[in-house]
Amino acid sequence: MRSHRPTVAYLQAAPLALVFLLFFVVPLVLTVIVSVWDYNEYQIIPDFTFNNYREIFEGCIADLPALCVTFKTYWSTVKYGFLVWLCTLVIGFTIAYFLAFHVRTLTVQIVLFLICTIPFWTSNVIRMISWIPLLGRNGLVNDALLGLGLVSERQEWLLFSGFSVVLAFVHLYTLFMIVPIFNSMMRIDRTLLEAANDAGASGWQTLTNVVIPLCKPGITIGSIFVITIVMGDFITIGVMGGQQIASIGKVIQVEMSYLQFPAAAANAVILLAVVLMIIYAMTRLVDIRKEL
Amino acid sequence: MGDARKPAATGADIRLSGVSKRYGDIVAVDEIELTIPGGAYCCLLGPSGCGKTSTLRMIAGHETISSGEIAIGGQVVNGLAPAQRPTAMMFQNYALFPHLNCLDNVAFSLKMQGVGKTERHDKARELLSLVHMEGFAARLPAQLSGGQQQRVALARALVTNPQVLLLDEPLSALDPFLRVRMRDELRRLQIELGITFVHVTHSQEEAMALADLIVVMDHGRIEQVGAPRTVYSEPATLFVARFIGGHNIITGTVAEQGNGIATLSGPGGQRFRVPSPSVPTGASIAFAVRADKIALEKAAQTQSTDGHSGALPGTVTSVEYQGAWVQVGLDAAGVDEFTVALNESAFFDQPVEVGDQVSAVWALEHVHLLAGAPIAGAEPY
Numbered sequence: 001m002r003s004h005r006p007t008v009a010y011l012q013a014a015p016l017a018l019v020f021l022l023f024f025v026v027p028l029v030l031t032v033i034v035s036v037w038d039y040n041e042y043q044i045i046p047d048f049t050f051n052n053y054r055e056i057f058e059g060c061i062a063d064l065p066a067l068c069v070t071f072k073t074y075w076s077t078v079k080y081g082f083l084v085w086l087c088t089l090v091i092g093f094t095i096a097y098f099l100a101f102h103v104r105t106l107t108v109q110i111v112l113f114l115i116c117t118i119p120f121w122t123s124n125v126i127r128m129i130s131w132i133p134l135l136g137r138n139g140l141v142n143d144a145l146l147g148l149g150l151v152s153e154r155q156e157w158l159l160f161s162g163f164s165v166v167l168a169f170v171h172l173y174t175l176f177m178i179v180p181i182f183n184s185m186m187r188i189d190r191t192l193l194e195a196a197n198d199a200g201a202s203g204w205q206t207l208t209n210v211v212i213p214l215c216k217p218g219i220t221i222g223s224i225f226v227i228t229i230v231m232g233d234f235i236t237i238g239v240m241g242g243q244q245i246a247s248i249g250k251v252i253q254v255e256m257s258y259l260q261f262p263a264a265a266a267n268a269v270i271l272l273a274v275v276l277m278i279i280y281a282m283t284r285l286v287d288i289r290k291e292l
Numbered sequence: 293m294g295d296a297r298k299p300a301a302t303g304a305d306i307r308l309s310g311v312s313k314r315y316g317d318i319v320a321v322d323e324i325e326l327t328i329p330g331g332a333y334c335c336l337l338g339p340s341g342c343g344k345t346s347t348l349r350m351i352a353g354h355e356t357i358s359s360g361e362i363a364i365g366g367q368v369v370n371g372l373a374p375a376q377r378p379t380a381m382m383f384q385n386y387a388l389f390p391h392l393n394c395l396d397n398v399a400f401s402l403k404m405q406g407v408g409k410t411e412r413h414d415k416a417r418e419l420l421s422l423v424h425m426e427g428f429a430a431r432l433p434a435q436l437s438g439g440q441q442q443r444v445a446l447a448r449a450l451v452t453n454p455q456v457l458l459l460d461e462p463l464s465a466l467d468p469f470l471r472v473r474m475r476d477e478l479r480r481l482q483i484e485l486g487i488t489f490v491h492v493t494h495s496q497e498e499a500m501a502l503a504d505l506i507v508v509m510d511h512g513r514i515e516q517v518g519a520p521r522t523v524y525s526e527p528a529t530l531f532v533a534r535f536i537g538g539h540n541i542i543t544g545t546v547a548e549q550g551n552g553i554a555t556l557s558g559p560g561g562q563r564f565r566v567p568s569p570s571v572p573t574g575a576s577i578a579f580a581v582r583a584d585k586i587a588l589e590k591a592a593q594t595q596s597t598d599g600h601s602g603a604l605p606g607t608v609t610s611v612e613y614q615g616a617w618v619q620v621g622l623d624a625a626g627v628d629e630f631t632v633a634l635n636e637s638a639f640f641d642q643p644v645e646v647g648d649q650v651s652a653v654w655a656l657e658h659v660h661l662l663a664g665a666p667i668a669g670a671e672p673y
Contacts, residue, residue, distance in 0.1 A: 194354055195387035199401035199448075200375030209403070213391045 035265035052266035073246045081230045084169040088226050092177025100185035116175050128239045135159040160242025168240045177222035184218030220286040303331030303488035304365030304455035311360035313346045320346040322512035333482050333489045335499035338509035344492045352381045352458050380454035384461045386445035388433040395429040398447045419447040439470045459491040496536050508532050530662045533580040540630050543578045546571050559626025564602035566659045578662045583633040585658040589651045601659050603651040608644050
């Protein structure tokens, strides 16, 4: 029995490995290969050149401290990534805390969880269009603000702005933060909170000394979800930002639409490297294997 | 107890007056009155659901008191937060913080008080050495065995110099061997520190081994309070006699009455004489006889004498050799689970075998009357 066990194990793992290979590893390798190809207006040419990468960073080092287009784009992408991460973390942690520690019955937890998934019940397009009557120049929010006398003229920054981009992201992706953090919180033994109380910890001290440290794996997993999604996004930033906000995903999409595949592939590889570095840094801070 | 290590930490007495705990319609603790003297080792003993843990948690402040008053060291503590009371609690599953090493676990409450790092670590190290865990300061709880975790939990509870230590089933998670060792350790610490220990347990063996004062509880009420010896030799109620073990319980109705002695008619028609102050004829009475105060006679020899309470004829159903004594089980009419614990030499002077017809006899002075009407079909614990 013992001798053929490894074979059986490999066979059991094979279907998933095959799926990963075909739909993840192969496209990724192709992207890396194409990124070193050459191209002109109407064709891509098999080659081995770093020109695509060179063009992306053209003049970037020389121009410092002024930022070149690529650096500005990355800065803008990272900035939105950070803002969305911060908002989803604070909101997601709070909601998860409420669900895990204040909602007592499983039924209510399930119902509230379903409510959290409502943003996913409609398509991306409908969801983003729906923001317009709400946030637009003549939208409900502006009407309300005017009606209440909080502002004297209609506000332009509500829609097609950095604000609306962050709002749309947070609206959608907070759930990705809630679920892993909630999962971490449900694993916390309730007597630990009692023990902290017995040791004289205030509510805030219990939160910072017990709950947050024990939620770190969940926070990390949620952060990985949110950051990777936001860093690669081009639709939400495009639509909600009124096509005025630079993002690296948008750059790649534009290059693709001009059939500049090698340039797009080179940008994609760089983006992948940046995201991997961010994830690596986060996993260095927290050991997420405990959670899996 | 004279030279306590920490003069600041002396045992505080605990007084519960009319304390109740209600969860909706359910009464978990029903108007209990109890005084635990300072520096005593007190065990709250009872089956699960008897209200012992609720009582402990009310003393700790983790459960609100529905009515009544709890005073610790003369100060009423109703409404005070756990940390404001001179108590510390050790939780059933130890509740060590999994992300902190032993040293930081022990130092936790000092950190919450804002004590500086060096000072609190010094103090924590001192406590760890008190429980012989100084070599494990840097380990995480997951890297410790159950017994070691318990020691750390003990050190953590003691770090604030509490006057009362509350222990919720502290030994139940340990294997039997460790349980006995930790039992000794708990007793040693209690004597060394001189503080009051209140220990919740469902094991009468544990309670008898440790306690100065045993509080037997059932259905939210206190059945008996007393020293282990008193509780064992003079169980106050039918419940206590059953729960504490080592007793045979016989019920009967009073057939005759006179000279302070009542003659009972047993369930199988047997006759027993019991010392009885004033029980009307026809009344139902339960009495207990300790298993080790009973002698066995071969059926042929049986003759009731004045000193004897009576004789219970029966058939031997089991003989278990236990070393110092031999436990003999009898099947007697109308009495369930009648056991006799015979001294080893007494047994082998007159050995019996399974199937033998014998009579169990005991002296009048070993008959102990029980309060509370006999409960038909009361489940044995």
